[in-house]
Amino acid sequence: MKTFVLVVGIVAIVEALVSVWSLAASWAENLSYSQRSTAENLALSAAFKELGQQAPNPPSDLEIKFTDLRSRDDSRRAGDAEQGVTEKEKRYAHHAGLVHFARACEGCKQTPISMDSSDCKMCGNFGFFNF
Numbered sequence: 001m002k003t004f005v006l007v008v009g010i011v012a013i014v015e016a017l018v019s020v021w022s023l024a025a026s027w028a029e030n031l032s033y034s035q036r037s038t039a040e041n042l043a044l045s046a047a048f049k050e051l052g053q054q055a056p057n058p059p060s061d062l063e064i065k066f067t068d069l070r071s072r073d074d075s076r077r078a079g080d081a082e083q084g085v086t087e088k089e090k091r092y093a094h095h096a097g098l099v100h101f102a103r104a105c106e107g108c109k110q111t112p113i114s115m116d117s118s119d120c121k122m123c124g125n126f127g128f129f130n131f
C-alpha cells in the first residue's frame, strides 16, 4: 500500500509540474503573439491613416495601395481571430479606437473621452464584472 501511495504521489507531482510548465509556455507564446500583433496593427493603422490623408489628391496607385493594406489587414484579423479574442476584448478595443480617433460610437452615438466602461453593447460592458 505504501508503494502504491508513493507511486501515485510521484505521478501527481510530475503531472502538476507538466501542467505548470504548459501554462507558462502558453503564456509566453500568447504574449509574444500579442506583441507582434500590436506592432502590426499599429503599422496598419498608420498606413490606413496616411492613405486616407491622400484621398483628396489621390495618387495613381491609391487603389493598389488600399488593396494591399486591406489584404494585410484581413490576414492579421484572421490570425487574431484564431487567438480567441473575446467579445469583451473587442468592445474594449473598439472603445479605445473611439477615444483615440475622437469618433462617436454607432451604437450609443457618444464620443468617449476616457476608458471608463459604459452600458453600450458596442463600445461598453468591458468592466471587470462584464463578460
Ligand SMILES: [Zn+2]
Binding pocket: 105, 106, 107, 108, 109, 110, 120, 121, 122, 123, 124
Ligand atoms: Zn457605444
